[in-house]
Amino acid sequence: MKAFKILEIKESVFKNNNQQADLLRAELKEKKVFLLNLMSSPGSGKTTTLTKLIPLLQKDLKVGVMEADIDSDVDAVTIEKTGAKVIQLHTGGMCHLDADMTRQGMNGLGVDDIDVVILENVGNLVCPAEFDTGSVKNAMILSVPEGDDKPLKYPLMFTICDLLLINKIDVLEHFDFDVNKCKERALKLNPNIKIIEISSRTGFGVEEASQWLLAQVKQWGEY
């Protein structure tokens, strides 16, 4: 096991991140590679969700995963078991990835044999929202134990995401979390955001999430 690489990401030298992000997206379009940027707080269930989502995607797509973390490789070890192509990125203490750092990761992973790359960003609801990674779509996870007030307190993240997965819905009865209020608050910030309730533990809702992603990937690659 542990066939994956661990890559120490270097700090970007580019001043204009938006330009770098557009450039990366154009190259991905050319190669027909889709990049999803997956963000959330620490512990919302990004990795567990991916272990359920990847096998569904693999029916139609070749999947690659970039695991970005300050330290450790526990997530890459977990993801490797799905059979997805995986690389562990270490950010050297940095709290987010920008487009150049993402490009370093893509180069390290190697994407010529991949249809969809999922970037599991550093667990953080603040900084990753401020940097365009060059992704085609942005997705976020909010888990029930975190509370339904998070769109009020971290509005930018909800504004820049195309997909919101409300995770740990299986423990809803044990928490004071109003699903409708949460959805209203997210939609007020971002009327176009797609919202799906899931449980990464039971697998509930993950099929719907995979269908959403498959449709996006097909549209991007036009195949």
Added chain:
Amino acid sequence: MKAFKILEIKESVFKNNNQQADLLRAELKEKKVFLLNLMSSPGSGKTTTLTKLIPLLQKDLKVGVMEADIDSDVDAVTIEKTGAKVIQLHTGGMCHLDADMTRQGMNGLGVDDIDVVILENVGNLVCPAEFDTGSVKNAMILSVPEGDDKPLKYPLMFTICDLLLINKIDVLEHFDFDVNKCKERALKLNPNIKIIEISSRTGFGVEEASQWLLAQVKQWGEY
């Protein structure tokens, strides 16, 4: 209600944050004011814990709270009901507070009539760990739903904290969280960290946390 101020924090002009932090701590020592910097991921239960902790502290101490958020004032509204002196700080998108920003908050709150000020930092396990706020002690909350692997993934936060509250212990049976493993991992990073299991919902363990804090405050003020 809503007697509290909302202060828009300005970006710091000081290059040497550590120097500013030491200066602030020296002034606090002089004034016999204790500052606790409370950090965690979004949704770990900082505010709910404070609503349980503050009434216990108020038996012996005059308590002030600085609520730092990107946006909204929902936490300050909640804390005001405890009778603590409170101010809402807006960080203008910034993901952490440094010593100068903390000083702006202290000046806005007014601390001459206060024994202990609690700074509820921005919900983020990464960036706040990198900036000394000038606090006397650092505390963090990790909640059970976030997972017992967080010390592996966000080591700096566990390294710089004096107190770790393991929150939401009342829902332990619904999650795969190994309390002993979590403690071992935290203690490996930081053998001096004090660890207390709590439930901010039921109040379990909060008395022990308040006793810990009271002892720190008394030692600081030497009274």
